[in-house]
Amino acid sequence: MKPKITFLLVTGLTLLAFSCKEGITDSPVLVKSPLDMTWTVDTLAYPQSVQTLMAQVCAFSKKNIYLVGWSGLVGGEMYHYDGKKWQNVDISPQVGGHRVNRLLGLSPTNIWGVGYQGENDFIVHYNGANWQKQAITTKGNLQRIDGDAPNNIYAIGLDDAIYYYNGTKWNYEKVRLKIPDxxxxxxxxxxxxxxxxxxxxxxxxxxxxxxxxxxxxxxxWTVNDSLDLFFQENEKWGRGGFEKGGNGKLYSYGNYYFEYTSSGWKRLPQPNKTDMGPGFYVYNDNYMISLGRGIGYFDGVSWRSIDRFKNPINLIFPDAWTSGDELFIIANDFSSWPNKTIVFHGK
Structure with a gap:
């Protein structure tokens, strides 16, 4: 008996809210359930590196996808997929030795990356042809970046520093919170x-x-609230991070998943705890992916574990992205040396 294939019809406008996005399209997308997909696998391992561990998917389309993360060697922390194969993207000849931790893709010709270079914060920009290092001299290690327009971008790091880009230059400030010395x-x-x-x-x-x-x-800046990490069952919003969904909504994740509403943070239905971890991905209200040591799928009614990813040995899933009809999931493989990244591609 052939398995039942589930499709949903949505317009391409749904893609607008992604951090990494391409132009608007009115073409309808047939959305296929991850439960019904057939999977292929690619393995990424930078030559001579003991670790190649991608952490983020930055996608503009299913034929234009970047991955960024950690490599034991400079130059191995970024890969690109053109719809046919994955290739390493080594920007060190253009910007020197560096580490890129995260990307923000406003368009295929406007991509920002943050990380560190030596002891200093590092910000780099891609214009579609070249990568250019920004004039940053402060000490630090930038970890995250986000923005909603070319002139409204923020980058943060492993201290209280914040960078703000106004479309012309990067501005630096430190935000001091009231914490014990x-x-x-x-x-x-x-x-x-x-x-x-x-x-x-x-x-x-x-x-x-x-x-x-x-x-x-x-x-x-205003400090809205704080959570005592020793009482995680009282979590009022996810302490792990934010997720901007393809449905134009804001989410946070941690021990629980939350949606931001006009009245505050609303706790959402929860997947199997094994399927929760470093990542949470939202395509729309009826398509969410939980990422941990397994993969969960929410169809708008309930969470289900995806059988293909049940009880993996030494795999951690940090991020995912879907075009609606295809799904890309990255996994960090710690089963042997060198540690690698596995890309699962569902159709």
Whole structure:
């Protein structure tokens, strides 16, 4: 008996809310359930590197996808897919030795990357032809970047520093929160949503452990709330990070999943705990992916584990992306040396 194939019809306008997006299209997309997909596998391993561990998918279409993450060697932290094969993207000949931790793709010809270069923060820009290093001299390690327009971009790192791009230059500031002296602080996540910038930060040392929700804009910040990490069952919003869904909504994830509404953060139905972890991906209200040591799929009614990814040995799934009819999931494979990245491609 042939398996039942489930399709949903949505317009290409759904793709508008992705951080990495291409032009508007009115062509309808036949959305296929991940439960019914057939999977192929590609393995990414940078030559001579003991680790090639991709962490983020930045996609403009199913024929234009970037991956970025960690490599044991400079030059191995980025890959590109053209619809046929994955190729390494080594930008070090253009910008020198560096590490890129995350990308923000406003268009295929307007991509920003953040990370570090030596002891300094590092910001790089791609114009469709060349990668260009930005004039940044502060010490640090930038971890996340987000924006909703070419002149409204924020980058954050492993301290209290924030960079803001106004379309002309990068502006630097430090946001001081009221935490005990000697307790280290770092930003975890950033999302620019409906004219407001959302920040997650955390301060942890010994018996002090808190996560902070901060909102506002450059030079105008408000600490909205904090969570005691020793009482995680009382989570009021996800302390792990933000996800901007393809449905134009803002989510946060941690021990639970939350949707941001006019009345605050609303807790969502939860998948199997095994399927929860470092990532959460939203295509629309009826298509969500939970990412952990397994993969969960929400169809608008309930969560189900995807059989293809049940009980993997030494695999962690950090991110995913779908065009609606195809799904790309990245996995970090720790089963042997060298550690690799596996890309699962569902059709």
């Amino acid at each position: 000697g307790v280290p602080f770092r930003w975890r996540s950033v999302a620019v949503f409906n004219g407001t910038t959302f920040l997650l930060g955390e301060a942890i040392k010994n018996d002090f452990a808190k996560t902070y929700m901060v909102t506002g804009k450059y030079k105008e």
